[in-house]
Amino acid sequence: MALTAVLRYVRFSIDVASSTRHPPRLSDKERVILELLSTEELYGLELVAASRGRLKRGTVYVTLGRMEQKGYVSARSEPSPEGAGGLPRRMYSATPYGIRVMNAWSTLLQHLSPEHAR
Amino acid sequence: MTAERIRRVLARICSEATLTRIVDPILADMRWERDRPSWLGYLALLKALAVHSTLSIPDALGRAWRDDEHAVPRIAGLVLASALVAAVALTALPLTFAPFSMKSVPLVRLVVLLLPQALVLTLPAALLLAVPVALRNRALTRTLARRTVAVSICCVAATLVVMLWMPEANQSYRVLASGNPSVPRGPNEWGFATLREQIDVLNLTSEDRMTPEARNMSRRLEYAYHVRVALISAPIYLGLLALGVTGSPAGRRRPVVAGVVALVLYLPWLFEISEATTASLERFPSVPPQVYAWTPMLVIAAVGLWLIARHPPADAQPPITEAR
Numbered sequence: 001m002a003l004t005a006v007l008r009y010v011r012f013s014i015d016v017a018s019s020t021r022h023p024p025r026l027s028d029k030e031r032v033i034l035e036l037l038s039t040e041e042l043y044g045l046e047l048v049a050a051s052r053g054r055l056k057r058g059t060v061y062v063t064l065g066r067m068e069q070k071g072y073v074s075a076r077s078e079p080s081p082e083g084a085g086g087l088p089r090r091m092y093s094a095t096p097y098g099i100r101v102m103n104a105w106s107t108l109l110q111h112l113s114p115e116h117a118r
Numbered sequence: 119m120t121a122e123r124i125r126r127v128l129a130r131i132c133s134e135a136t137l138t139r140i141v142d143p144i145l146a147d148m149r150w151e152r153d154r155p156s157w158l159g160y161l162a163l164l165k166a167l168a169v170h171s172t173l174s175i176p177d178a179l180g181r182a183w184r185d186d187e188h189a190v191p192r193i194a195g196l197v198l199a200s201a202l203v204a205a206v207a208l209t210a211l212p213l214t215f216a217p218f219s220m221k222s223v224p225l226v227r228l229v230v231l232l233l234p235q236a237l238v239l240t241l242p243a244a245l246l247l248a249v250p251v252a253l254r255n256r257a258l259t260r261t262l263a264r265r266t267v268a269v270s271i272c273c274v275a276a277t278l279v280v281m282l283w284m285p286e287a288n289q290s291y292r293v294l295a296s297g298n299p300s301v302p303r304g305p306n307e308w309g310f311a312t313l314r315e316q317i318d319v320l321n322l323t324s325e326d327r328m329t330p331e332a333r334n335m336s337r338r339l340e341y342a343y344h345v346r347v348a349l350i351s352a353p354i355y356l357g358l359l360a361l362g363v364t365g366s367p368a369g370r371r372r373p374v375v376a377g378v379v380a381l382v383l384y385l386p387w388l389f390e391i392s393e394a395t396t397a398s399l400e401r402f403p404s405v406p407p408q409v410y411a412w413t414p415m416l417v418i419a420a421v422g423l424w425l426i427a428r429h430p431p432a433d434a435q436p437p438i439t440e441a442r
Contacts, residue, residue: 045147
């Protein structure tokens, strides 16, 4: 009986924690990616090259996958050129929602930064 | 060619989403890199998969917790509850015959000191009852079976902790029972390292010069050592048996009865085996003690795997789609 009560309480706590809505967050890497994708459609390695060392090849795809899940970026498979085999490249672009989050985040950071840094 | 082979291997391990979002883009982009060695691409793939797996742990744990109407926490909770109840019941017997000198010791303390040696038996055995009961009225899918094995592995860790605690708890109980703080430790009160050391000391004497008593002692200690290791890993074999029982027609019809029957058969069987082994160790000196220690566990695993093979877990139901 006591065990059932404990399990119910743990379940309730998890449900409450997962149902609480947080405003969208943006990490530094996600911001860099959105900045780069806001102007043009790029694939993973192009993003790494364009970031000038701010993005690493081993983590950019994981970050892109998570951003896709959050709805910040969208992806499409680029058709392979004639006669070329293998997997198609995955091209990424920022979604309108992603751009809104980036703009809101930039404004927030600007407002929260100390006076001398503005 | 290598990329295709790697993708084929990863397709067996990774989810569809991981393949689409991580593996495929990296392998596809590698084709456009002419000026860098391809091993750098594979290294990036490895790193990406490692980062992705680490970041996915909370999600995976959350899914395991929620899915199938909280089947996994139910198994874990039932294992804990039934193991504790059975362990307390097992400790009742020695407490009934506790010497008069211990009457002044608080009962809770005595139970706590006796619990470890009971828990090493009841914690793995509890899976036999918990799994069929927790999964009743539920289709046994491959995912659920994998998660049950994961719970069994957690039980292995818990049994290891209890097993490491057991010698000290036993010794404390003996000190209380005898009233002598310097009562010498017996084999059950030695830790793994001491037990191994004693076996090695006995085995230093060459086989032809060893007395029969020393040989028997060495074999008994070797048996005790391997039984402990086998008991630590027992949750895996008993978890397999529990899955087999759950998937069997009897387990599906009457899961509680099937679980209770499996549990009731297992514990006396284990005690019987232990008794028979003690006698056989001296009677058949050519049979290595390891065989005696591991055979019961291997028999349990074999029965479990046989039952699972007869009634294998089903694939998860595909989502309902519109009729064409």
